[in-house]
Amino acid sequence: MFNYNDQLILSITIRVIALLWSIVLVIRIRSWKMGLLTLMIMLMSFQQSMRFFGIKSEVPGFIVSILVLLVVIFVGRLILHQKSDQLKLKEINEGLEQRVQERTSELNDRNAEVQRAYDDLKLAQTQLLQQDKMASVGQLAAGVAHEINNPIGFIISNLASLGKYVEKLSAYLDADERLLNGCDPATRALLARERQTYKIDRIRQDLPDLLAETSEGAQRVRKIVQDLKSFSRVDGGEFAAADIHEGLESTLSIAANELKYKTNVIRDYGQLPPVWCNLGQLNQVFLNILVNAAHAIAEQGEIRLTTREEDGLVRISISDTGCGIAPEHLQRIFDPFFTTKEVGTGTGLGLAIAYDIVVNKHGGRIDVQSEVGVGTTFTILLPLAKEAEGEN
Known part of the structure; x- marks a missing residue:
């Protein structure tokens, strides 16, 4: 039915197809035993088919089958090892990626903690500096109050006495004017000119x-000194019962x-x-x-x-x-060093x-509402x- 060349080509083709199909099975089902069993069954079927068609092979079928089986075993095991190595490599890569992610997350958390600690430390330092400045202002205010209160007291007291003296002088001038009304016209005219020259009526x-x-003005000077002293509260840095309205007014x-x-x-x-409360702190x-x-x-x-x-x-x-304050800034206005002012005009503290x-x-x-x-x-x-x- 077939000549020699056709038989040889068909025989080789059938065996190659069987080999490739077995390799595919090994790869797909990941079992070289199943691949070999399938190959043997297929070779036996193909061998029977070749006999049915009257095809003769130059190489005994048993030897060919053994060779094919050995090739399939070698290739299958090689593929399985390669697959296994790939899976192990994939697992190792995934493990490394997970460890890198965990380590990165830990580093980010630690960096955030360090940043928070730095911000807290800087805020504490700023508060200490602020308290030190307020203490210095308070000491200065106390010294100023001590040095100014006595002279201001003299001025206020003397102004009160001077007011009484002015009233008496005015009464005397009124009485003098009544007496001068009985004088001759020339004398009255002379006194009127002198009165006008020295602007007595205007005075x-x-x-x-x-x-x-x-x-x-003297009372305002005294009040400013008292308010400054009350604002800084050098005479009481501890908690005590205090008048909130007094603190608001001194502030x-x-x-x-800034306001007027x-x-x-x-x-x-x-x-x-x-x-x-500590009224000095609340004044700040x-x-x-x-x-x-x-x-x-x-x-x-308007400020209410x-x-x-x-x-x-x-x-x-x-x-x-x-x-008003923008909505995206409301959640951050109490954060240290956050400010919407221009550089140099605000510290954000x-x-x-x-x-x-x-x-x-x-x-x-403390709450804030803004529009x-x-x-x-x-x-x-x-x-x-x-x-x-x-x-505290």
Whole structure:
């Protein structure tokens, strides 16, 4: 049926197909035994098929089958080892990747901890410097108060005496004028010219106002010194029962230069009992918020101070009609060193220090509500009880 060449080609083709098919089976099912069994069955089937077609092979079928089996075994084991090595290599790579990820995560966590520790340390250093500055200001204020209070006392006392003397001189001049009305016209005309030359009437009219303004200025000097001393609180660095309104007023006096040109301060004070606190520290909080409120107002605006007692707490609200705070910044305004001001105009520590004083040192709470273009309200809640001292 087939010539010799056709028989040889067909025989070789059948065996190659059987070999390739066995290799495929070994790869797919990952079992060289199943591959060999399949190959033997296929070779026997192909051998029977060749006999059926009358094809004769030059090489005995048994020897060919053995050779094919050996090749399949070698190739199959080689492929299986390669697959096994690939799987092991893959597992090793995955393990290394996981270890690298874990190590990277640990390093990131440690870096975050180091950064937090650095920020806390820097904040603590800044607070110490701030406290040192406030202590220096307090000592200076105490010295200034001691040196100024006595002269100011003399001035105020003498101004009061001078006012009484002016009243007596005015009464004497009135009596003298009544007596001079009985003199001859020439004498009265001469006295009138002298009176006009020395501007006696104008002096008598201006003297009361001059004395009142001078007395008011002296009282303001005394109050500024007292407010400065009260603000720094060098005479009491510990917790004590204090008047919150006194602290607010002394802080307003200190911040007057920031506020008076473009803000209208409205006081809405309620009845408050004495609060157990460190008033010097709270004055720093009030000052930071008031200065920020003044900076937020571009031209003219309003700052409202509201105080109330609610359920054993004192609520102090400071509202402004400034530019407001952007929503994306609200969650960060108490973070140390966060600021939206230009470089050189803000350190980003004012509100962070305020938060530490209110929350950590007084056991209170500080909240903020803001709307861009409308304004901002800071609300401070302080406990009345003495337990707040334990937080210090």
